[in-house]
Amino acid sequence: MRFEEINGNVFYNGDCITGARTHIPDGSVDLIITDPPYGINGDRLHHHYNRDERFVVGGYVEVPASDYGEFSLRWIREAERILRPGGSIYIVSGYTNLYHILYALRETCLREVNHIIWRYNFGVYTSRKYVSSHYHILFYEKPGGERTFNLESRYGVGEKGPDNGSLNYRDREDVWYINREYKPGQAKNKNELPTELLVKMIQYSSNEDDLVCDMFLGGFSTAKVAIGLNRRAIGFEVSGEVFDLKIAELRDTRPGYLLSTLRTPGTGEPVNQGRPWTDADRTTLVSRFTGLIASGETKKDAIATLGRELGRGRWAIEKMLKQQGVRPGARRGDET
Numbered sequence: 001m002r003f004e005e006i007n008g009n010v011f012y013n014g015d016c017i018t019g020a021r022t023h024i025p026d027g028s029v030d031l032i033i034t035d036p037p038y039g040i041n042g043d044r045l046h047h048h049y050n051r052d053e054r055f056v057v058g059g060y061v062e063v064p065a066s067d068y069g070e071f072s073l074r075w076i077r078e079a080e081r082i083l084r085p086g087g088s089i090y091i092v093s094g095y096t097n098l099y100h101i102l103y104a105l106r107e108t109c110l111r112e113v114n115h116i117i118w119r120y121n122f123g124v125y126t127s128r129k130y131v132s133s134h135y136h137i138l139f140y141e142k143p144g145g146e147r148t149f150n151l152e153s154r155y156g157v158g159e160k161g162p163d164n165g166s167l168n169y170r171d172r173e174d175v176w177y178i179n180r181e182y183k184p185g186q187a188k189n190k191n192e193l194p195t196e197l198l199v200k201m202i203q204y205s206s207n208e209d210d211l212v213c214d215m216f217l218g219g220f221s222t223a224k225v226a227i228g229l230n231r232r233a234i235g236f237e238v239s240g241e242v243f244d245l246k247i248a249e250l251r252d253t254r255p256g257y258l259l260s261t262l263r264t265p266g267t268g269e270p271v272n273q274g275r276p277w278t279d280a281d282r283t284t285l286v287s288r289f290t291g292l293i294a295s296g297e298t299k300k301d302a303i304a305t306l307g308r309e310l311g312r313g314r315w316a317i318e319k320m321l322k323q324q325g326v327r328p329g330a331r332r333g334d335e336t
């Protein structure tokens with residue numbers, strides 16, 4: 001099978017089932033992220049997405065719907081074999097053939113962790129039914145080892161949003177609102193997965209230097225993001241046309257190029273917690289609080305705003321307001 005090696009990452013132009021069997025040892029992969037062909041409408045799949053034909057890469061290889069069940073069983077068995085005990089797999093699937101994938105997963109030792117719904121924009125327009133705008137992401141693990149789940153890789157557990165809700169909790173809910181990428185004028189595989197979606201899965205479920213495999217490379221988006229996050233990448237693409245075009249793009253991908261774009265998770269601790277209040281802090285507190293209340297903010301929101309602005313916790317703000325003689329819920333002029 002033809003292959004290309006780029007900075008130690010290896011990509012094969014061929015069928016992932018025979019390719020994995022020949023080239024990937026048992027238990028050697030830390031994470032699989034993959035988006036198999038959908039088995040719907042053959043090569044007309046892209047018409048669903050209302051795209052400019054000239055920019056959709058030809059040569060995308062579909063699987064006939066009648067073969068989809070057997071095909072799913074075969075590649076998922078290979079995925080099971082190559083994953084290390086404790087390794088994770090994310091499979092992106094539409095709903096039409098989802099039952100085949102769920103059935104195949106049940107035939108393996110792989111265990112469900114989450115069934116995620118990815119809600120995307122640009123759903124297929126309909127006029128006599130609801131608009132379809134989601135995919136399923138099946139997140140499974142291989143039992144027998146410790147699964148990587150980097151709980152605070154994106155948000156500290158104490159970090160709060162503007163509504164005082166936990167950012168970490170929200171990021172880990174199993175419905176993900178992530179937009180597709182629109183890249184006008186660029187050649188792309190039908191159905192390229194957005195970087196943001198891939199970054200999220202890779203951050204939570206792997207560490208630097210881990211091996212990330214994509215059985216169906218398509219636009220090589222999984223490989224590109226994995227390399228961008230300093231992971232090692234491996235994978236298969238059966239179409240020679242897609243493979244040649246995308247491998248050329250991958251040669252320009254700098255390892256770690258995405259690391260500087262990642263958010264640094266906070267501790268959730270207010271930065272000025274425990275620090276003595278100055279006279280200037282107290283004056284700012286009172287004037288900002290009365291100003292916010294006068295402009296119509298609720299007491300709760302005003303306190304949250306001041307907490308962020310002054311780097312103090314909610315209780316510290318409330319206590320100091322009381323000490324300054326400002327009654328909770330007070331309007332301007334009421335505070336003395």
Ligand SMILES: C[S@@+](CC[C@H](N)C(=O)[O-])C[C@H]1O[C@@H](n2cnc3c(N)ncnc32)[C@H](O)[C@@H]1O
Pocket residue numbers: 014015016017034035036037038059060061062063189190191192193215216217218219220221222236237238239242
């Ligand atoms: C849905 S696309 C993957 C899209 C990819 N995740 C991306 O973001 O660009 C599925 C890809 O699998 C390829 N494919 C189909 N059968 C295959 C097989 N048996 N082995 C490897 N690749 C295959 C198709 O040619 C297609 O490019």
